[in-house]
Amino acid sequence: MATVEDILMIKGPDVIIADPTNTASEAAKMMAKANVGSVIIRVGNEVKGIFTERDLLVRVIAAGKDPVSTPIEEVMSSPIKSCRLGDDVKKCAKELTESHIRHLAVIEDGALIGLIGLRDVLVAELRSKDEKIHELETS
Amino acid sequence: MATVEDILMIKGPDVIIADPTNTASEAAKMMAKANVGSVIIRVGNEVKGIFTERDLLVRVIAAGKDPVSTPIEEVMSSPIKSCRLGDDVKKCAKELTESHIRHLAVIEDGALIGLIGLRDVLVAELRSKDEKIHELETS
Secondary structure, eight states: OOBHHHHHHHHOSOOOEEOTTSBHHHHHHHHHHHTOSEEEEEETTEEEEEEEHHHIIIIIITTTOOTTTOBGGGTSBOSOOEEOTTOBHHHHHHHHHHHTOSEEEEEETTEEEEEEEHHHHHHHHHHHHHHHHHHHHHO | OOBHHHHHHHHOSOOOEEOTTSBHHHHHHHHHHHTOSEEEEEETTEEEEEEEHHHIIIIIITTTOOTTTOBGGGTSBOSOOEEOTTOBHHHHHHHHHHHTOSEEEEEETTEEEEEEEHHHHHHHHHHHHHHHHHHHHHO
């Protein structure tokens, strides 16, 4: 069984953090610089939500809002769905697919320790199936 | 072997088409309405490029351009990479990963007949591996 921890071991724990008062334009600059598609909004230790490139598309630009003056707290997805280090990636894939979302925050003891995406989950599932095939072929 | 045609049979051939003179804001509205992350830019039968939610993030908003006055021909990815109906999804996965892109246009006889994304390719690979596992377990 592949777990969320296996995914974080490969992709690393890096998450881009923003304040609720950052504008959509500021968040876009942070994402572009880090070459990622989302930022987590956190105040102190509390995770408030997530702002993704899809939110920028749908809730800001397509909605006719000005990215330079729109704070992300107005357009973020909140609350963010989360998972734990020991969770099976299959369970995460189901959660992502059924909720039509692309990211899960990894939270342990109330603290954010990472972020996994649908792509990470699918790649981990592929790796797990390759191992299974190798096992069956050599047994 | 799973092919590009297998993917299109499941997701359908629908592609959102835009003109080079459409603005980033207009393209965003088209994408949001169709709940997709990209539009193909076509003039007559000629595919000119693709404009994705990542292009909106990086090349428009993070770059400080105004989405309401920026034509997508200035910020699209061009030329777009393409594949054919009979291509192996494994080959497509390699192309997408190595080029760090998320979409391939499906083109036959010079005509656009669909668009596949990294997620479609990974899901098709998973399905193909499940069949292989079933085959090995029951043989």
